[in-house]
Amino acid sequence: MRWSRTLLATLRDAPQDAEIESHKLMIRAGLMRKLGGGLYTFMPLGLRVLHKIETIVREEMDRAGAVEILMPALQPAELWEKSGRWATMGAGMFRLKDRKEAMMTLGPTHEEVVTDLITREISSYRQLPLTVYQIQTKFRDEIRPRFGLMRSKEFLMKDAYSFDVSLEAADASYQAMFDAYVRIFARCGLSAKPVEADTGDIGGNCSHEFMVLAPSGEDGILDCAACGYAANQERAERRTPAPACVVSGGAAADAATPGSRTIEEVAAFLKMPQARIVKALVYMADGKPVMVLIAGDRELNEPKLKRFLACKTLVMATDAEMAAAAGPAGFAGPVGVQIPVYADLGLKGACDMIAGANRDGFHLLHVDLGRDAVVAAYEDLATVVAGDSCPRCGGELGLRRGIEVGHVFKLGTKYTQAFDSRYLDEKGKNELMVMGCYGIGVSRTLQAVIEQNHDENGILWPASIAPYHVTLLLLDPGDPAVVEAAGRLEAELEARGVDVFVDDREERPGVKFKDADLVGFPIRVVAGAKSLAKGGFEVKRREEKDSLVVAPEATVQTVLTLLGKA
C-alpha cells in the first residue's frame, strides 16, 4: 500500500476530548475518527489492526474446538422477557419499536438468542459438548462513554457460549476457553492477567476477567504478591480486621455537631478518626428497604451486597422511600426493628462508636453495635483496598488498575432453565444443559494494546497485529534509482507475506520519520539517495534507536529475521 493511495492523515495535536494516551494516539495516528459520543469510524489502518486481531481470535477459537456462527444484533424483546433481563438490564439496553410496535433491542449481549437457538438445535447428549462463537457488534447505552474505544456505545465483541451435559463437563469447556484467552492475548502482544471477578448482570457463579494492567484502567484489581491471589475490586475479599474500638464507652449520648454533615466533617469536628464512625446506608433491594452499617473509613461494595442479598435490583433509597419504609432510620432507638440491618464484618464487636442521631446537628456517642443495634448478620461488605489482608494467606494486598479485555463465566443453568433447554441423555432422560459464556472486547483489546505499547513518539505495534509490518520511506521519490530499488524490495517483501506500507509522499524526511514513529510500524526501511550511496537500505526496528545499512539483496532476509518469520 502507498500512503498517497490510502486514507490516512496524522495529526500533530490530539483532540481536546481525548484523555488517555491510547485514545490520543488512535486519533493522531489516523486509525479512527469520532462520529459522536462513544461512536467511532475505523479508518483503513485501524481496520487492518482490527481484522488482524479478529484473525487471531478466530484461529484460537477454532483451535479450542468452538464453531463460528453469526446472530442478529436486532432482537425481539420477548426473548429478553423470557430470561427476565428485559426488566433487570435497565437503561443500559437500547430499546426500540418496529413498525408493528413490537419492542426490540439492539443486542448488548447474546445469551438469550443463543440459548433459544441451541434449545431448538440440540436434542441429544451425542451433540454435546458444543461451543459456538461469533464476532459481532454489540450495543450498550453507556452512562458515560469515554476513553475512545475503551467504553463506547457500539463495539466489536467476540462472544462464545458453551453447552454441556454436566457441571464437570462445563468446567472442561470453561478451561478450554480460559486457555484460549491466555493464548489470544499473548499473541496480540498483551500482558493480560486473569483475576477473579463479579458476574454482574450476566449471572452465574464463577468468572474470571482478563485484565491489562494500566494506570488508566477503569477497574481496580487487588493482588497478593505472596500467594498470587488476584481479584477485581468488585469481588475481592479480605481477612476481617479488628474493629477500631472494642471497649464500651458507657451509655449512648447525644453530641451537638452543628454544621457537620459528611463523615470527614464529623470526624474533624469531634476530633475522632473516621474509623470510629458508623456509616448507615439504606438501600432498596428488589423494592424493599435494608440498612447497611459500615465503618466510616470504608466504602460499601454494592456488588458484594447485591450478591449477599441475592436480589435482582439494588439502588440507594431516596429520601421519600426511606421515610415511607422505615420512618426515622438512624440510631435514635435500637435499630434493626423497622427494617433488616446488615453490617460489615469489620464492625463486629465494635464499641464506643459514633453514629448519626437522626436529628439535624447531632450525633450519638458511645454506640456499642451489639447493644444499640439489632444486626441481622455480619458480612464482608466493604470494598477491599490496598493494605488489607489477603483472604487466602493473610499477606498484604496491593491495588492496581486494569482494563478488562476478556471475561469468562460459568453460567450453570441460569439461562437453560429459563428457556427449558434440555437434551436426552444416554438413559433417555431429559436433562438441562449447563452453560458457559465467554467474551472478548475486540475493539477494546486494540486500544489496550496501544495503552500498553507506546512511547513518547507514538505507537509500538507488536508485529502480530501491526497494520503493516514494514514502512518503506521513499526519501527521494523523484530519484528513479531510489524508486526502482524500493519498488523491487516492496514486491519481494510482499511475495514473502510481509505487509509493506510505502511512504511515497512529497514530504521532507523529518516529517516521514515522525509519522513512521507515530503510526508505529514495527520495522522501518529507508530508501533514499543517501542510503543507496552508503550501500543499500537502512533498516531499523521501531523500538531501537540506530539503523543498520543492509545491501539490497540481503534486505528481505534481514526484515524476515527481525519479524521472526525466518
Place this chain on the structure above:
RNA sequence: CGGAGCGUAGCGCAGCCUGGUAGCGCGUUUGGUUCGGGACCAAAAGGUCGAGGGUUCAAAUCCCUCCGCUCCGACCA
C-alpha cells in the same frame, strides 16, 4: 440523574469580563527557496462563532431555553 466546565476554520486555541470590520498556530491550495528527525518566504481558500429566542442602533460578546462534548458523583442516608 445531580454538580461543574467547555462548544469560535479540519486540529489546537485567543477574542467574551468592558457589545462596534472574526483572529493566531498547525494543516490545506498555488508559486519560490529548501531537503536525513514535524523547514522558510509570499499569496490564497476555508467560519450560519453549537441551535433557537430575547435585549440593543449594533451580539461571538449580555439574558433565556435547548442540544452536544468533557470531568466529577453514595456519607446525620
